Amino acid sequence: MPGWSEYAKFFAGLISIVNPIGSVPLFLSLTAGQTHDDRKRTGFFTSISVMAVLMTVLAAGETILNFFGITVPSFRVGGGILILLMAISMMHARLSPVKQTEEEAQDAAEKNSVAVVPLGIPLLAGPGAMSTVIVYIHSSSSPTHYIILGSEIIGVSFMVWICLRLLPLIASRVGKTGMNIVTRVMGLITAAISIEFITGGLKQIFPALS
Numbered sequence: 001m002p003g004w005s006e007y008a009k010f011f012a013g014l015i016s017i018v019n020p021i022g023s024v025p026l027f028l029s030l031t032a033g034q035t036h037d038d039r040k041r042t043g044f045f046t047s048i049s050v051m052a053v054l055m056t057v058l059a060a061g062e063t064i065l066n067f068f069g070i071t072v073p074s075f076r077v078g079g080g081i082l083i084l085l086m087a088i089s090m091m092h093a094r095l096s097p098v099k100q101t102e103e104e105a106q107d108a109a110e111k112n113s114v115a116v117v118p119l120g121i122p123l124l125a126g127p128g129a130m131s132t133v134i135v136y137i138h139s140s141s142s143p144t145h146y147i148i149l150g151s152e153i154i155g156v157s158f159m160v161w162i163c164l165r166l167l168p169l170i171a172s173r174v175g176k177t178g179m180n181i182v183t184r185v186m187g188l189i190t191a192a193i194s195i196e197f198i199t200g201g202l203k204q205i206f207p208a209l210s
Helices: 004-018 021-030 036-068 072-091 102-109 115-124 127-137 143-165 167-205
Strands: none
Touching: 004 127, 004 143, 004 167, 021 036, 021 115, 021 143, 021 167, 036 115, 036 127, 036 143, 072 127, 072 167, 127 143, 127 167, 143 167
8 A cells, every 4th residue: 555645645636636726716707696605505516526526536447447448557648648738737827628628618608507517527626637536546456545545535625615615715815816826836736746647657668667
């Protein structure tokens, strides 16, 4: 089973990829017509959807890889590239098209309920977060390993709920510039994680690189 440093890395990486602070402007935009209570309810169901999606990936991720005949090293490289593309967009303080295209954004603006789609998935629990969970699943097969990863997913979902609940305070205290700075820092951390995924996968595919 991995050491606690690896679990800490997973938790920090998942927070930086989900990036609830960076999603605040989009949340405000998508819930512009809602009352304060409606926004709190939307934030709650968004955090629940993030937890449900990532827990489902935790439970079924290995089965999905086996079904498609994908090896873990190949998935590490592919997932790393995907996360790197997200990180580059984050370092430019803009939403990555990996998470949401212009057509999806327009469709979201026309929906009455946005908690599950697009806020929960794909904006927060998107391809990058799913890839991270699947990669870390294969570190161990013990029940304790799954329990720890599940607990950390619940912790990240709780942080999403806190961030969305404290929206007025965050928006007024941090401001657009502050949120952009946080997003860029998260992007840098995400980029480092993606490089680790890619190099780790390449070393497994080409042992001579070790």
